[in-house]
Amino acid sequence: MLTILFDGIAYGMVLFVLACGLSVTLGLMNFVNLAHGAFAMAGGYTTAILMNRYGWSFIATLPMAFFVPALVGLLLERTLYRRLYGASHLDQVLFSIGLVFMAVAATDYFMGSQPQLIQIPEWLRGRVDIFGVQVGLYRSFIIAVCGVLVIALQLVLTQTRFGSRLRAAVDDPRVARGLGIPVEFVFAVTFAVGSGIAGLGGALGAEILGLDPTFPFKFMIYFLIVVTVGGTSSLIGPFLAALLLGIADVGGKYFVPELGAFVIYTVMIVVLVFRPKGLFARG
Amino acid sequence: MSAPALETRGLMKRFGGIVATNDVSFRLAQGERHALIGPNGAGKTTFVNLLTGVHAPSAGQIFLEGQEITNLSAERRVKRGLVRTFQINQLFGAMTPLETLGVAVSEVGGSGADWWRVAGSKARVLDDIAEIAARFGLADVLEARTATLPYGKQRLLEIAVAFACRPRVLLLDEPAAGVPEAERQELLATVCALPRDVSILLIEHDMDLVFSFAEKISVLVDGALLTQGTVAEISRDPRVRAVYLGESADG
C-alpha cells in the first residue's frame, strides 16, 4: 500500500520534471508546445545511446541528457519557435504537432521502434525496507533529484533577477524591452532550460515510463494534464497536480486496472470545464 | 404617464472590496437624449456593463420600459430593445457591412436561426438593410470587407449595427472617439438625426458633443451619481466644475 504511494510519488515527480518546462512555456510565454515530449525523448535517447554504445555510466550521461535537448531547444527556438510567439494557439498546436510527427518518425528511422533499455547502476537497484515499507532505491534517488530540482526552479523563478526579468518580459514584452531587459534572450534561455529539464526527466524516467519513439505522443496528454490541472500561475500548482496524477495513475492501475486512463482523462475534462485556470489557481 | 425608457433603482456593483457602482438610481425618459459624463475611472464602463448584462449587479434593479430586466441574459436584453455600441469598434472584420447588417436585422426579426434558406431571400430583411445603409451613409460600401473600410465608416457601421437591432434604448459609448475631424461632422449629423422613438444614453468625454446633443446630463463620480440636470444646470454646477477642474489638474 505505502509502496504504491511511494511509487506514485516517484512517478509524479518524474512527470513534474518532464512537464515543468511546458508549464513555463505555456503559462508564462503563452506558447502551446505539444512537442515538449520530443525534448524529453531526446534526453532519454541521449542517455541510452551514451550508455549502450559508448559505455558511459548512467550518472555521467545525465548532464548530457540535459544539454543535448537544451541545445536542440535553443536552436529550434531561435530558428522556428520564436516566429510563432504571437500566433494563434491553433497555429502553435499545428506547428508543434508537426514537430512531434517528425521527431517520432526520425527516431524510429535512426533508432528503430523497439523500446530502449537503460541499465540503472548496481548501487541504485533493489529495494530497502524502511519501517516496514518496501522502498525502491532508484525511486528514492528520483525523488531526491527531482525534489532538489523543484526547489531550485522555484527559487530561480521567484528569487533571482532572471526570474523577475522573465516575468516582466512575459507580462509586457514592449515595456520590458523599454526597461532594457533582453526579452529575446530571456525567452530563448527559458525555452532551452525548459527543454533541457524535460530531457533530464526523460532520462531519469526512462526506467519508469519506458522509452520508445512514440514517447512524445504517449505522454503528451500527461504533461498537458499536469499543466492544465495545476494551472500556470506558479510551479506549485503543476507540482501538486503531477504528484496527484502520479499517485492516481499508479494506484488506479494497481487497484482498478479495467478503468485504465479513463479516470484521469475525465478528471482533466472536469477540471478544465469548472476551473479553466487550474485546480490550484487563486480565485 | 408612461414608464421611463430605462430606469435603475439602487444599482450596486462591488468587485472584491471596491465599489464600482454605488447606489445609482437613474431614469431615462422616453425619447430623451441623455448624456452620462464623468472623469476617467468614474465607473461609466461598469455602469454600461451592468445595464447590458455583462456583469450581474450586487444589488439593485434595472427596468426597461417598466419591465424588470435585472436577471435577463445579455442577448435577451437586446431582444427587448436595449442595445449598445462600443467605445472601441467591435465589428466583424472578415464580413461585409451588408452581411453584418443582415445578421443583426435577421436576428431581431426572429429569422437568425434559419438554416434552410439562403440569406438574402427575405424582402423585409433586405428593405431594412437598405434603409439602414442609407441612413448611415453605408450604401456605397456594403460589399467591402469591413476591416478595409475607412475608420469613419467603421464607426458609422458600429452604430448602424446597433440601430439594426431596432433598439428602444440605445447606449452610445463615445461614438465619436478617434474619428478624424474630416469625418466627424457626418457622424455627428447621423447621430443627431436618429429617430425620436429611440431613447438615447450617450456616454461621452467630449463636452462639445455632449452640449450640442444632450437635453439632460447625469454626472457619475466614484461610481455614484453626483448630480443630474439640464445642460444649463450642469454647466453652472460648481461641483461638476470642481470634478472636471480637479481632473484636468491631475492630468
Added chain:
Amino acid sequence: MAKFADSVADRAAASLLKRGRWRPAEILFWLVAFGAVYALPGHHLILNEIAIIGLFAVSLDLILGFAGIASLGHAAFFGVGAYAAGLLAIHVTADPVLGLVFATLLMAVVGYVSSFLVLRGADLTRLMVTLGVALVFGEIANKNGWLTGGADGLQGIFMAPVFGVFEFDLFGRTAFAYSLVVTFLLFVVARRIVASPFGLSLLAIRDNPLRARAIGIPVNARLSAIYAIAAAYAGAAGALLAQSAQFVSIDVLAFHRSADVLLMLVIGGTGYLYGGIVGAIVFKVLQEVISDWTPQYWTFWVGALLVVLVLVGRDRVGARVSQLWARLGRGTR
C-alpha cells in the same frame, strides 16, 4: 429616395444570394467525382477513402472555419460513429442506410451534449477539452473489448446491399458510389447551412463573439447547434468507413485521426467547405506517393508539411486556394 433604397435592396439581395449559388467549377467538380465511379475502376478503394475523410474534413470545417471552434479531438465523433454503425450492423440490422442514419443521429446527440463542455472555455481550453473527450472515448473503446473488440478491432460486420440492390464488392465500387452520394448530399446541406442566416450568424460569432452577443445572437445556442451538426457529419463519415471496410479498428479514435483531419483542412484552407475536400484529396495522394517511396516515414513528411504550412502562414496558403477557387467560378467573396 424609395427608388434608391430599392436598388440598394436589389443589390444586397444579389450579393447575398450569390453565396448560395452554384458556380460552374463546383458543378464540374462533382461531375468529375461522379464520373470517377465509371472512369477510374482501379482506384475505387482510395477514392472511397477520400470521399469519407473529405466528409470528415468538411465536418471539421463547419466548426473551425465557420464558427471558430478549434478541436483536437474531432475523431471522437468519427470513431464513435464508426463503432455505432458497426455494432448496429452486427447486432441489429445489416442495412447500410439505416446504420448511417443511426450513427449520424446518435452523433448529433453526443455532439450536442458534449458541446456544453467544449464551449465554456477559451481556445486553449477548447483544444484540451476536445482532446480529452476523444481520449475518453478511445479509452472506453479500448477497455470494453466485449463490446468493441478492444485493440483487435470490431470484426464480423456484414453489410446488406444498399437499398437491397447494390451489393458491396471487393473493388470498392459500390462503396465509393455510396460514400460519394452520401458525402455529396451532406455537402449540399452544409452548403445551404453556411449560406443561410444561421451560417452568417456563425461567421459573426467567429469574428467577434462579444459583438455577436451584443446584437442579440444567442452565441452558445448557435455554437451548440453547429457543433452537433458537425458531430453528426463526422459520425456519418465514420459510419461510411465502418460499413465500407466492414471492420472498425480502434485506430478510428486515435489522436492522429484528429491531427490528420486538421492537417487536411489546413492544406485545403478553412472557411469555404471545399477546403476539406481539396485537403483530403491532396492528403491521400501525398500519402500514396510518399508511402510508395519511403514506406514507414510518411509521418515524417506529414509533420514537415504541417510545420511549413504554419510557418508560411496557413491563412495565406488557404486564401490562395480559396481565391483560386473563386476565380474558377468567376465569383467573388
